Amino acid sequence: MSRRNRNVLILVIVAFIVIMSVMRNRDNEISEVVDRSMRYTFQEPYRFPFEVDEASSEVAIDNPDSLHQFIFRYGNKETGQQLSYIVSKLVDNPPTPADGPNRERHQLKNGRAAYYEEDESSQGIWWQTEKGFTARIIYGIDGYQTPLGDRKLTLEELIDLAQQAQ
Incomplete structure (x- = not known):
């Protein structure tokens, strides 16, 4: 060669x-x-305190390396009622606390703590899932812009929705 x-x-x-x-x-x-x-895999609520005639879901991918967020929306076009079930997780970080200064502590059937809060135009319940996600169910009317008035959900209805999502 x-x-x-x-x-x-x-x-x-x-x-x-x-x-x-x-x-x-x-x-x-x-x-x-x-x-x-x-x-x-998430369990979604299936029994609602109002008639649901529209539903959608979304995967928020603003920053997939640090935040995984899944949003499930349920609504009634005629009444404007809407419910958002949001499940989020900070990747490689401990779970975001679900408690807060204006949140009432309650307990779900599985023993997990859930935290309730409300303002004039929304109600919500927050909890930590066993997979490290922060889950929350938020209820409102017309894009959370209309005061709830007498259309507020009962605390039991919100807790029932959270139990269904376990």
Whole structure:
């Protein structure tokens, strides 16, 4: 084998090694992305305190490396009533606390603490799931812009919705 052929062969082998190394790094990066996939199963409420005639769901992907958030919406077009079931998790961080200064503590049947809060135009109940998610059910009227008045849900109705989502 001539010196020139040997140099070409060495160059081809080095190029092959470099290409394989780059491909391996690329595969590792792809594997890392796959490992951060958002595959979860959630129980959704199925019994509502008002007639539901529209429903939608959304995966919020604003920052998938740090926040996984899933939003399920249920509504009644005629009455404007709506319910949002939101499940979120900070990736690689401890769960966000569900308690707060203006939240009343209650207990779900499974022993988990749930926290109730309300203002003029919304009511909500928050809790931690066993998979480390912060879950909340928020009720309101007309995009949470209309005062609830006499259309407020009872605390028992909100707790029932939370129990269904366990």
